[in-house]
Amino acid sequence: MDYTKKEIIIFDLDNTLAESKSAIDNEMSLLLANLLKQKKVAVISGGSYEQFSKQLLENLTISKKEMCSLYLFPTCATCFYQHTNNKWNSIYEETLTQKEKKEIITALMHALMHAKFVIPKKLYGELVEDRGTQITFSAFGQYAPLSLKTNWDTDGVKRKKIKKYLDIGSPKFEARLGGTTSIDITRRGIDKAYGIKQIEHHLNIPQNKMLFIGDALFEGGNDYPVKVLGTDCIEVCGPSETKKVIENILK
Numbered sequence: 001m002d003y004t005k006k007e008i009i010i011f012d013l014d015n016t017l018a019e020s021k022s023a024i025d026n027e028m029s030l031l032l033a034n035l036l037k038q039k040k041v042a043v044i045s046g047g048s049y050e051q052f053s054k055q056l057l058e059n060l061t062i063s064k065k066e067m068c069s070l071y072l073f074p075t076c077a078t079c080f081y082q083h084t085n086n087k088w089n090s091i092y093e094e095t096l097t098q099k100e101k102k103e104i105i106t107a108l109m110h111a112l113m114h115a116k117f118v119i120p121k122k123l124y125g126e127l128v129e130d131r132g133t134q135i136t137f138s139a140f141g142q143y144a145p146l147s148l149k150t151n152w153d154t155d156g157v158k159r160k161k162i163k164k165y166l167d168i169g170s171p172k173f174e175a176r177l178g179g180t181t182s183i184d185i186t187r188r189g190i191d192k193a194y195g196i197k198q199i200e201h202h203l204n205i206p207q208n209k210m211l212f213i214g215d216a217l218f219e220g221g222n223d224y225p226v227k228v229l230g231t232d233c234i235e236v237c238g239p240s241e242t243k244k245v246i247e248n249i250l251k
Contacts, residue, residue, distance in 0.1 A: 001202035001232065003249045007205050008071075010196070010231075011036060012214035012223055013055060014179045016242050020146055021051070021179075023141075024091070025058045028239060031246045035065040038250065040203070044073040044195045044212075046178035046222055048109035048131045049081060049088075051142075076176065076184050076222055077135030077195025080202070091202060094133050094190050104173055104185050106134045111165035112137075117160075133190075137162070149180040159183055160220055176222035184222050193225035207231050213245055 011017050017032075018024045024032070035041055045058060051226030052074050062070070064086070072081040072088070080091040096104070105128055112119075117139075119127060139158075140148055153159055159177050166175045166183070174191060180186045196212070199205055210231050214223035217235045227233050236242045 001211070001234075003211070005209065006039065006211045006232075006249075007209040008040040008042055008199065008203070008211075009246075009249065010042040010044060010199070010210060010212045010226075011242070012216065013043055013047055013052065015215040015238055016213060016236055017043070018055050018239055020053070020149055021047075021142055022146065023055050025059075025239070027062060028243060029059050031243055031250070032060060033062050033066065034233070034250055035246055036069050037063055040069045040071070040205070042071040042073060042195075042199060044077050044192045044226075046076050046134070046136060046176075046182065046184040047074060049074045052081075071199070073192075073195040073198070075131050075134040075136075076178070076186055076190070077192050077198065078186050078190050079194070080198055082202075094187060094200070096133060096135070096187070100173075100187070101130060101135060104170060106183065107137065107166055107170035107173075108137055108183075111162050114165040115162040116222075117158075117162060133186065135185045136178075137183040137185070138179075141242050142182070144181065152181050156218070156220070163220060176224070177216060177220050178222040191225040192223060193229040193231075196226055196229055196231055213242060 011137045014020045052072050052112040079093040081088045082091050123141040124144035127134045141174045163175045173185050174188045175183050175185045212226045212231050215236055217227050
């Protein structure tokens with residue numbers, strides 16, 4: 001791939017830039033800082049804006065100019081934040097109504113029952129989290145230890161079973177596998193591909209000048225809509241592979 005023709009590099013966050021719900025490390029921080037000197041960078045992930053702040057922003061050392069070349073799309077691009085006037089400003093938010101949230105949670109609880117999911121005796125955070133623009137299921141809670149999360153559903157079969165029942169029970173919404181133990185649920189059509197279209201619209205960057213890097217490009221994964229849209233993609237299986245890709249871009 002000719003990286004010189006790419007104007008913006010778009011990343012997933014969990015299991016791409018950082019381990020699940022963990023901060024980016026110093027090496028990744030430095031690589032992103034160097035990348036921002038050459039390219040625009042966007043991050044599209046299922047995490048909330050608060051999670052973006054903890055995992056990414058608080059661990060980046062970049063100039064104001066570089067900050068203005070960074071674009072954030074939390075909760076699977078259901079919202080967009082841009083750095084202007086020395087602060088992060090919300091450009092749009094596809095907030096779910098209370099009725100929609102209730103419908104999603106009801107369908108999710110039925111799906112968990114049909115999939116015979118047993119709620120763990122100990123949860124590390126909420127099992128079902130209202131992120132405003134998205135409802136997220138996390139099998140052990142989003143703050144569960146990484147060792148516990150990575151061994152629960154290594155092949156995605158358990159979550160795909162839950163998703164199957166969820167798709168039947170909530171046809172107005174879309175469920176995507178994210179992270180290692182989570183399922184993200186949004187309005188139908190509001191997903192990471194929607195984020196790509198928003199980059200086209202707000203930043204005036206055509207798709208052929210974009211590159212997306214993520215770990216969930218498989219069918220049913222929350223990165224998959226970007227692949228279906230036809231955007232150039234690179235699949236990685238963790239931050240170490242992402243670092244190699246960034247190093248190649250910087251050459």
